Amino acid sequence: MLDVSRSDLLAGVAGSGTMGRGIVQVLAQCGARVRVYDTQAGAAAKAKEAIARVLGGQVQKGRMAQADVDATLGRIEIADALAAFKDCHLVVEAIVEQLEAKQALFRQLEGLVSDTCILTSNTSSLSVTAMAAACTRPGRVAGYHFFNPVPLMKIVEVVDGELTESWVGEVLAALAKRFGHTAVRCKDTPGFVVNHAGRGFVPESLRVLQEGVADFATIDRILVDAAGFRMGPFSLMDLVGLDVAHAVMKSMHAQYYGEPKYQPAYIAETRVAAGLLGRKTGRGWYRYAKDNTPEKVPEQPVPQAKAASVWVAPELKDFAATLGAKLEAKLRAGTLCLVAPLGVDATSAALGLGLDPRHTVAVDPLFGFSKRRTLMPTPVTTKEMREAAHGLLAADGVPVSVIRDSAGFVAQRVVAHIVNVGCGIVQERIAHPEDLDRAVMLGLGYPKGPLALGDAAGGVGDAAGGVGDGRGAAKILAILEAMHELTKEPRYRPSPWLTRRARLGVSLLTPE
Numbered sequence: 001m002l003d004v005s006r007s008d009l010l011a012g013v014a015g016s017g018t019m020g021r022g023i024v025q026v027l028a029q030c031g032a033r034v035r036v037y038d039t040q041a042g043a044a045a046k047a048k049e050a051i052a053r054v055l056g057g058q059v060q061k062g063r064m065a066q067a068d069v070d071a072t073l074g075r076i077e078i079a080d081a082l083a084a085f086k087d088c089h090l091v092v093e094a095i096v097e098q099l100e101a102k103q104a105l106f107r108q109l110e111g112l113v114s115d116t117c118i119l120t121s122n123t124s125s126l127s128v129t130a131m132a133a134a135c136t137r138p139g140r141v142a143g144y145h146f147f148n149p150v151p152l153m154k155i156v157e158v159v160d161g162e163l164t165e166s167w168v169g170e171v172l173a174a175l176a177k178r179f180g181h182t183a184v185r186c187k188d189t190p191g192f193v194v195n196h197a198g199r200g201f202v203p204e205s206l207r208v209l210q211e212g213v214a215d216f217a218t219i220d221r222i223l224v225d226a227a228g229f230r231m232g233p234f235s236l237m238d239l240v241g242l243d244v245a246h247a248v249m250k251s252m253h254a255q256y257y258g259e260p261k262y263q264p265a266y267i268a269e270t271r272v273a274a275g276l277l278g279r280k281t282g283r284g285w286y287r288y289a290k291d292n293t294p295e296k297v298p299e300q301p302v303p304q305a306k307a308a309s310v311w312v313a314p315e316l317k318d319f320a321a322t323l324g325a326k327l328e329a330k331l332r333a334g335t336l337c338l339v340a341p342l343g344v345d346a347t348s349a350a351l352g353l354g355l356d357p358r359h360t361v362a363v364d365p366l367f368g369f370s371k372r373r374t375l376m377p378t379p380v381t382t383k384e385m386r387e388a389a390h391g392l393l394a395a396d397g398v399p400v401s402v403i404r405d406s407a408g409f410v411a412q413r414v415v416a417h418i419v420n421v422g423c424g425i426v427q428e429r430i431a432h433p434e435d436l437d438r439a440v441m442l443g444l445g446y447p448k449g450p451l452a453l454g455d456a457a458g459g460v461g462d463a464a465g466g467v468g469d470g471r472g473a474a475k476i477l478a479i480l481e482a483m484h485e486l487t488k489e490p491r492y493r494p495s496p497w498l499t500r501r502a503r504l505g506v507s508l509l510t511p512e
Contacts, residue, residue: 001167002089002118004175007031012085013092014038014105016047019122020094022150025051027092028075029151030179035088037079044078051076054151083112090118090175092144099126103134110135118168120144124195125251128188129161139165144172145192146181147443155442156181161188184439186431190255193431194443197450199252199262200418202245205233206265208413213406216285217297222401225372226364227411228447234285235294238278242285246272260491261421300402305384306391312338313353319369323395331355336388340365342475343416343482345407346378358382361389364409366457366475369393374409375402407483415453416479416492422450423495423508433509451508454498470505477502 009032013024016038024047027034038044052073058064077084085091091113093105106119113119119141121131132138143159158172173183186193205219214222220232237245249264256262271284278284279292286294309326316338320327328335337360341349346362349355357378364374373393377386386402394400403410422440426433437449448456458471477494484492501508 002116002171004171004178009033010035010088011090011092012037012079012088013094014082014085014109015094015096015122016044017094018148019146019150020092021047021050022148023092023094023122023146024048024076025054025072025151026179026181028072031075032179033075033077035077035079035084037082037084048073048076048078082108085109086112086114088113088117090120090171092120092122094122097123097125099130102126102131106131106135106141110137116140118142118171120172122146125191125248127161128159129163132161132163138163140168142168142172143188143192147194153443154181155194155439156183157192157194157439158183158185159188159192160185164188182438182442184431184435186435186439187429189428189430191252193425193436193439195248196252196425196430197418197422197436197440198444199249200421200450201229201414201444201446202233202237203249203262203264204414204417205410206268208406208410209234210265210267211406212404214401214403214410215297218401218403219410221299221399222372222374222410223414225399226367226374227415228367230445230447233414238284238286238288238294240278241280242268242277243272260489261417261424263491299399300390302394302400303387303391305387306395307336307388310336310338310389310392313340315340315365316363323392325392335359336361336385336392338363338389341482342366343408343412343479344486345405346376346381347405348407348482348486350378359385361386362409363393364411366409366412366415369398371398373398373400374411375400376405376409377402378405407486408479412479413483415457416476416483418446419450419454419457419476419508420480420492420495420498423454423497426451427495427497433511437509454508470502470507473498473502473508474505 011027011032011034013020013036016036024034024036036044055069059066059069091109095101102121109119121143122145124145128143132141135141142164145157147153147155156176158169160169169185176183184193208219209216216234220234223229224232246268253262253264275281276284279288282288288294307325309328311328311331312320337355339349339362341362349362350357350360358380360378361381362376375389390400390402422436425431425436433451437451440446440449454476455472457475477498480492480494
């Protein structure tokens, strides 16, 4: 087995585009010699020049010594032909994302390198097993999927094809540790771990918009302020490009043979056709100034009205008491009623509790009430009651979003979908639970991994709830079951991994 700590480690990188350049940099910075080859004349040399500029900037900022920069650049060699890889210990392929091209490259490499040389692909979407099938020794072929920008995104997915030998993944994981990245081991499946886990956040947010529950800016605000995401899904699509994001959604849906959880939204297709792609076109979900500053979408103004008295569901009593309204012990005609359902809509909550739906407004309790509050009237809630609830809940200055009646509000259904997709990944043994969560936090920037998000649902806004004791899993399960019952959509069927842990009262991170 290759000792990646050896001082004479020699790596080859085929392809010197954005990803190849980043891979060359991290390998050279960790002390390995790197030979870089590109079929385009002069491209490899330009890549080395670009690395020199990046590292030079680090010197100017006082983050690197010039001697270290010189040593790093001295370990990068420009190869004139693929034959220069003949004595490499491993090769990383970072060429065009086409299966036939990658297979052809691996066939060429097999005729050049030693029998012990590891061959890896930086593919983000293609089957590692299919690439290895073109080789006479598929056991030494693996995926080594980096994220852009490589030096800053400290994660790499180590992908085992069907025939990849176990020692290969162990070597690649050890090498990742040498250059300061976290290695996430996973099976060769569509989307691997990070892109697969990302099928919850954006697709479900698009579904919320498509159903007319809330506008895109409101959805962004709720998921950033209440649920704690760094960026809203629509801001994210504008950053990535809707054409790119939608293509990934369609590809994942197709590769999983129409799995309902991954179904794209038709509204994205029409916007791509209209050229509303995001920042790169100056207009996506938001409009952008020349400096890429997004427009400010105004929030709904707070009404002057404010409920003087209110009947609240038991789980809202402590919160409602802080707002200064009189809490009615008994239902009275014409009194505002506030409920806090999980998974069900305001209509079902009102009817289930025997309340007058004209006087009932639902409040999302899942993430507490400190950063943003989401109100959801029934279709027949009177304007007076809706405004009285809005004014009351905004009385202490915390922003309030008002949405239309929907099973699961916004944050509940999006987070539950993220958790459910993550549970499916570990149920299928694509990745270990802790590896999944670590990969999502590093690769997608979520506040927590999918499983930890589910666990946390038991402790946020619930003084009696604990994190990781099964209460969070039970809440997520309740949301999904209620949505599945109301909508009859298989999209919301709960994962067995989630269901078992909720019933057992244990953390979603509990392995088998």
